[in-house]
Amino acid sequence: MKIATFNVQNLFHKDKSLFEKPFGKNFTDWVDELDTLMLKTHKSLHQQNRIRELSFLIGFEKSSPRPYAVLRRKAGYLYMKGLSHSIENKASNLTNWNGWIELQTLPIHPKATDHKAQVIAAINPDILLLQEIEDRASFEEFNQLILPKYDFKPYEQSFVIQGNDMNGLEMGIALRQGYNLKAVRTHNINDIINDDGKNLIEYEIKTPSKETIWLLNTYLQKPTKDINQSHLIRKKQITKIAEIYKKLIAEGKTNVLIAGTFNAPSYCDSLSPIIQNTDLKDITKHLSFEVDIDKGNDAAYFRMGAYRMGVNIKQKDYMFFSPALFHKMKDSGLNRKAMWPEKRPDWSIYKTVSNKNLAASEHPLVWGKIEL
Incomplete structure (x- = not known):
């Protein structure tokens, strides 16, 4: 045996989330820049957009890992089932579906x-x-x-x-x-x-x-x-x-x-x-x-x-x-x-x-x- x-x-x-993220000094610079911008009493539109960018880079905008929908392949079609929805045929010639879904895996x-x-x-x-x-x-x-x-x-x-x-x-x-x-x-x-x-x-x-x-x-x-x-x-x-x-x-x-x-x-x-x-x-x-x-x-x-x-x-x-x-x-x-x-x-x-x-x-x- x-x-x-x-x-x-x-x-x-x-x-x-399992892939290595070699941020190094960049990550520290992003944090410092975000701290500086957040301390400003009045923020321009450009600064507000930059705050959103930095929040994304640092990871503040990570979505919840809990799936709100499951996409499955069945009989050649894609079906989506949400938390409060029944299974629906979402991708076919009849529905003309052209939506998208973000993949959590690589x-x-x-x-x-x-x-x-x-x-x-x-x-x-x-x-x-x-x-x-x-x-x-x-x-x-x-x-x-x-x-x-x-x-x-x-x-x-x-x-x-x-x-x-x-x-x-x-x-x-x-x-x-x-x-x-x-x-x-x-x-x-x-x-x-x-x-x-x-x-x-x-x-x-x-x-x-x-x-x-x-x-x-x-x-x-x-x-x-x-x-x-x-x-x-x-x-x-x-x-x-x-x-x-x-x-x-x-x-x-x-x-x-x-x-x-x-x-x-x-x-x-x-x-x-x-x-x-x-x-x-x-x-x-x-x-x-x-x-x-x-x-x-x-x-x-x-x-x-x-x-x-x-x-x-x-x-x-x-x-x-x-x-x-x-x-x-x-x-x-x-x-x-x-x-x-x-x-x-x-x-x-x-x-x-x-x-x-x-x-x-x-x-x-x-x-x-x-x-x-």
Whole structure:
């Protein structure tokens, strides 16, 4: 049985708010200019227009992310459903509709989507845990149309749960034939109200050998400008995950795996409730964990917070195994062949990944093979 975790950073389209905004000094200048204009008692028409421009540039005029209408394609026509309106045929020869709708998402390059599939197909996991996918419809399109390009048989089951935000950063699972999803439970691991936290999702799965495993998929607090605050939030999340793990073990559920994007290196104190206070084992510590190592002098270097010697990318994605599963591990590793190495270290990548925009993700796919 091969299990993998992969933060794909969306499949086909990405919310505009998630793209990097390198404002730099411009942003500071805009704020200063707006402050100056707002202090004026009398404002000319030109100054009023400039205030509107600056408000837009700074982000004051961001619309509410709550959709007031949903646009869908059905039988070759576009239908729009509003909050207080029935479904109406809006785009056809009969209605002569020529309206417009602002898109909240931007497309991902098709080659980048192909590279995501290429990475998954190269490892060919029986169970795939996913982070940062748009929705189940997007994954099913990816599953049925993109993965088969690489001689990959589509997954038989998939399940996606809505996260706590509206940015299309959902978590999901895909399973091959013979693996049955028996139960799904969500756990609220957020003590502090924040925009970035996700729930912990627990999957109970029956394997072809009739064994039962419990997989916990999570996406933890990302670093923010307030580092101490983000560490505090993440540590509270990790503490709750550790409590849930200990409860499962106490109930005799010994085949447990915790995976996902933790957004912190292993030496970070925010991860200590799992790393130091449980018996969970990091997959990178298994003797079978092998990866194509860095090129040049970096091959013999072990950067602080990296996955291992010669794999000097900062670890953000983890797979933790209970002792019962860790001792049954037969093989493991990660695939970063579709990641773009902006700076050192450098490593082997697919020839078709020629720039950052064509990379599958900024995260590797981490996998482990267990004999159950």
